[in-house]
Amino acid sequence: MSRLAVVVPLVLGLLSNAAFAQGAAKECFAKPEQQAEQIIREGIRLREGASGCDQPPFFMETWPLWQQIDRQFGARFAQQTAVRQRALKREFPDDPDNDETAWNGRVVMYFRHYPLSTVYCQAIKQQLQSVQKKGWAAIAKLAKAGTDEVEMDYRPCTR
Helix, strand or coil, X not given: CCHHHHHHHHHHHHHHHHHHHHCCCCCCECHHHHHHHHHHHHHHHHHHHHHHHCCCCCCCCCHHHHHHHHHHHHHHHHHHHHHHXXXXXXXXXXXXXXXXXXXHHHHHHHHHCCCCCHHHHHHHHHHHHHHHHHCHHHHHXXXXXXXXXXXXXXXXXXX
């Protein structure tokens, strides 16, 4: 028996075990996964809004506010990112259009190029200040506004 005849089945077995360990697709996102996606999108929205609104012509002094929030809640955002990452890997294991990098790119590009205005930038600043005062609960509350968008992208599990 050739080495190839032994190695190929062994490699295929390892690959199938790795796929199985990842979890079978549920074709939906559980409530904690939906919430994680909402929080990630809210964080990206606040970050990109803070960056854009800190620059000319708005000069809202929002970037330092975001940096403080990022220092304070970076670990919690990372936890939510891990939940989301596991769900994306489970649901879209071989789909380059639906992996984490592709989704991040789409969400970042949307908020990075969102049309800014004085009213929008004032709202971003107010939301950043609210998060500084009220903490993580304010982020979770803001994130709930994105429920419909997330449910359109990822079907919620009903079972």
